[in-house]
Amino acid sequence: MTDDIARAAGHTDPPPRMGFFTDTSVCIGCKACEVACKEWNAIPEDGLELTGMSYDNTQGLGADTWRHVAFVEQRRPLGGAASGAGDVDVFDAARDLAPAPGNGELRWLMSSDVCKHCTRAACLDVCPTGSLFRTEFGTVVVQEDICNGCGYCVTACPYGVIDQRPGDGRAWKCTLCYDRLGVGMEPACAKSCPTDSIQFGPLEELRERAADRVAQLRAAGVDDARLYGEDPEDGVGGDGAFFLLLDEPEVYGLPPDPVVSTRDLPTMWRHAAAAAASLAALAVVSFAGRPR
Amino acid sequence: MSGAPRDAVEGAGRRRRRRGRGEQAVVPDAEFASYYGRPILKRPRWRPLDIAGYLALGGLAGASSLLAAGADATARPALARTAKLGAAGAISLSLAALVHDLGRPSRFLNMLRVVKPTSPMNLGSWLLAGYAPLTMAAAAADVAGRYRAVGAAATASAAALGPAVATYTAVLVSDTAVPAWHGGRRDLPFVFAGSGATAAAGLALVAAPGEETGPARRMAVLGAVLELGAFQLMKRRLGLVAEPYEEGRPRAMLRAAEALTAGGAALAVCAGRRGRARAVLAGTALLAGSTAMRLAVFHAGVASAEDPKYTVVPQRERLEARSRDGDGRP
Ligand code: SF4
Numbered sequence: 265m266t267d268d269i270a271r272a273a274g275h276t277d278p279p280p281r282m283g284f285f286t287d288t289s290v291c292i293g294c295k296a297c298e299v300a301c302k303e304w305n306a307i308p309e310d311g312l313e314l315t316g317m318s319y320d321n322t323q324g325l326g327a328d329t330w331r332h333v334a335f336v337e338q339r340r341p342l343g344g345a346a347s348g349a350g351d352v353d354v355f356d357a358a359r360d361l362a363p364a365p366g367n368g369e370l371r372w373l374m375s376s377d378v379c380k381h382c383t384r385a386a387c388l389d390v391c392p393t394g395s396l397f398r399t400e401f402g403t404v405v406v407q408e409d410i411c412n413g414c415g416y417c418v419t420a421c422p423y424g425v426i427d428q429r430p431g432d433g434r435a436w437k438c439t440l441c442y443d444r445l446g447v448g449m450e451p452a453c454a455k456s457c458p459t460d461s462i463q464f465g466p467l468e469e470l471r472e473r474a475a476d477r478v479a480q481l482r483a484a485g486v487d488d489a490r491l492y493g494e495d496p497e498d499g500v501g502g503d504g505a506f507f508l509l510l511d512e513p514e515v516y517g518l519p520p521d522p523v524v525s526t527r528d529l530p531t532m533w534r535h536a537a538a539a540a541a542s543l544a545a546l547a548v549v550s551f552a553g554r555p556r
Numbered sequence: 557m558s559g560a561p562r563d564a565v566e567g568a569g570r571r572r573r574r575r576g577r578g579e580q581a582v583v584p585d586a587e588f589a590s591y592y593g594r595p596i597l598k599r600p601r602w603r604p605l606d607i608a609g610y611l612a613l614g615g616l617a618g619a620s621s622l623l624a625a626g627a628d629a630t631a632r633p634a635l636a637r638t639a640k641l642g643a644a645g646a647i648s649l650s651l652a653a654l655v656h657d658l659g660r661p662s663r664f665l666n667m668l669r670v671v672k673p674t675s676p677m678n679l680g681s682w683l684l685a686g687y688a689p690l691t692m693a694a695a696a697a698d699v700a701g702r703y704r705a706v707g708a709a710a711t712a713s714a715a716a717l718g719p720a721v722a723t724y725t726a727v728l729v730s731d732t733a734v735p736a737w738h739g740g741r742r743d744l745p746f747v748f749a750g751s752g753a754t755a756a757a758g759l760a761l762v763a764a765p766g767e768e769t770g771p772a773r774r775m776a777v778l779g780a781v782l783e784l785g786a787f788q789l790m791k792r793r794l795g796l797v798a799e800p801y802e803e804g805r806p807r808a809m810l811r812a813a814e815a816l817t818a819g820g821a822a823l824a825v826c827a828g829r830r831g832r833a834r835a836v837l838a839g840t841a842l843l844a845g846s847t848a849m850r851l852a853v854f855h856a857g858v859a860s861a862e863d864p865k866y867t868v869v870p871q872r873e874r875l876e877a878r879s880r881d882g883d884g885r886p
């Protein structure tokens with residue numbers, strides 16, 4: 265069972281594995297989670313920038329952003345309205361805007377992204393110092409007093425979550441509010457979410473709730489609803505923080521089929537061993553040639 | 557779920573990519589969705605010179621240890637000394653580059669607070685912790701001309717670890733989410749092995765007298781064949797993800813690496829035992845070629861992480877292949 269990872273990591277008698285279910289279908293893009301996270305975890309300010317691409321000026325997860333709300337605006341291009349800017353028949357344009365059968369309306373997708381607390385976490389696997397560790401709650405946390413800023417985790421995470429903080433040098437990411445969990449509180453982002461888009465709880469329970477929610481949405485005709493990261497059979501063994509999405513994952517900046525790189529370690533070491541043997545053989549041949 | 561593409565306003569939807577500079581298409585232009593064209597992966601934070609230097613110097617050291625042992629065994633004292641000093645110097649600089657790249661260099665020794673088989677950087681640190689002192693003992697005994705037994709044992713042990721030192725770094729970079737590195741996991745160790753051999757041969761040609769460098773010249777040719785051959789295999793296997801090697805900086809580095817390595821190896825053969833100047837030129841070209849190859853690999857990896865195309869398209873293809881084969885998930 266993937267949920268015995270805390271036990272596998274050496275915790276005796278751990279509590280149930282805790283996680284997030286982020287239901288993006290009810291997210292209103294208020295960014296309360298981003299703010300609550302920054303406040304609670306005392307994350308430094310990392311620049312105020314207007315991207316011009318949407319209401320998303322945060323841009324992505326990083327060393328100083330542990331919750332990130334993505335904004336996606338979608339619609340069908342309006343055939344007639346594209347020609348001649350000065351001279352548009354607004355009534356025609358309005359008629360074109362009327363919902364075409366299927367999908368014609370403008371829609372907003374909003375989604376609060378976070379570290380996935382992978383069952384098989386690449387960041388944790390490759391960390392050479394043991395700074396990254398698996399908590400008793402099954403989450404993945406950096407120990408800041410041990411991290412030496414080697415940056416290996418940054419290149420290993422298949423979701424592009426963890427990053428090094430400039431000036432500080434160490435790696436930082438979501439801790440799933442390890443300190444709050446320790447005293448029985450829920451993480452700051454889930455606490456602050458006004459629509460319950462971010463739900464926190466035992467992973468087992470969240471998976472059931474999520475399956476119900478998808479079924480409910482599909483029954484209501486929302487065919488695009490799908491779960492992302494809930495499958496314990498996927499390339500990272502399932503996420504401790506998973507999502508309900510309304511479009512393909514890549515539209516939200518998520519990889520469609522992430523894989524933990526260490527899955528291929530045996531192959532890699534085998535090839536390296538063969539290459540090392542070739543190098544040794546090459547040297548022997550070089551000396552075995554004509555004596556000169 | 558891979559149904560009809562939905563249209564979307566700029567960025568947050570499908571987009572087409574141009575290819576740079578009229579290159580021949582390896583694979584047809586891919587159409588894919590992304591979040592405003594932003595990368596999915598984080599850009600590796602490693603500094604190019606530190607990490608490419610760490611890779612190149614490790615290769616130079618590992619293969620030099622082989623040359624040193626061979627030179628000892630075949631009574632080529634000048635070649636042996638060059639190779640021993642080269643191995644010790646290169647591995648010291650390699651370690652210095654690694655430490656310099658850390659966000660917290662003073663915590664370097666935290667690398668050795670655990671033994672962690674899932675982390676190639678951890679295992680590599682343990683390997684270097686064993687290997688570096690051996691190269692220094694070998695070089696010191698040679699220069700001092702004393703403690704011959706210790707020196708011989710150190711030389712032999714360093715030679716035993718040398719091939720691993722030259723190739724583990726390929727596992728280190730492949731064990732990441734970076735598409736061009738992870739995709740090259742089967743061939744990269746051979747590229748690095750060949751590149752280490754040409755570098756060590758290059759150093760020997762520069763610094764050792766012509767009567768003793770016969771093995772180095774042969775090593776240069778064999779290493780160049782291994783390196784460039786494995787690289788071609790890797791490019792073929794990478795498919796779409798080989799594109800970054802044909803654009804911008806990685807392309808320039810790669811062309812330089814190919815020209816310098818092939819040219820250096822050819823010149824090394826022509827130089828023969830006499831022709832000191834030619835040997836020095838050949839050796840310099842080989843050393844520069846090996847470094848350029850590591851820089852090309854480094855920069856191509858960074859470029860492949862920075863464009864969401866190389867993350868999304870191969871993963872989409874994998875999903876589609878899987879759903880075609882009917883094994884479950886969308
Ligand atoms: S999402 Fe990335 S940073 Fe988070 S646990 Fe998984 S590999 Fe680590």
Ligand code: SF4
Pocket residue numbers: 387390391392393394395396406410411412413414415416417418434435
């Ligand atoms: S940067 Fe820190 S947390 Fe990340 S792999 Fe290196 S030591 Fe571990």
